[in-house]
Amino acid sequence: MATAILDDTRLIITFDAGLDSEGKPVIKRKTMNNVKSSATHDQLFEMVQALAPLQQYPVNQIERENSFDLSA
C-alpha cells in the first residue's frame, strides 16, 4: 500500500467583492503559500477570522489545500 506524507499546505481565502457593472458577483481570492502543514484547521480558521476585519470585503470561503507525497 502506498503511503502518503503530508507535504505542503496552502490556504485560499475567497472574498465577496460586491457586484460588477453587469451585476455579476465579483470574487477576490488570496492564496497563502507560507502555511505550515502542521497547523490545525482551528488555527487557520481563527487566523482568517482575525485578519478579516482589516480589509473591506466579507470572507466568502476559506479553503485548505493539502498536498501529499505518495511513495510505495
Add this chain to the structure above:
Amino acid sequence: MAKQIELLFENTEGKTVRISLDQPVEPVDTLALNAAMDKIVTDNVLISSGGDLIAKKGARIVERNVTDVPLS
C-alpha cells in the same frame, strides 16, 4: 489606486516577513491589527524561508500608483 495593508513580522533569521491584504479598512483598527498579528505569532502557523515568525515588527498601508506612459 491599489492599496494594501502589510503586516510585518521578524523571523528567526532577523529578516522581515510580509503578509499583505488588499482593500484595507481605513483608518486601521489598531486593536484588531494587534490581535491578528499576536495570533499569527502565538499560533505560529506560518513559515518563511528564514524560519518561524517570532515577533511583530510593524504594519503599514502601501499605495501603488500606475501611470501609463505613451510610447511617442
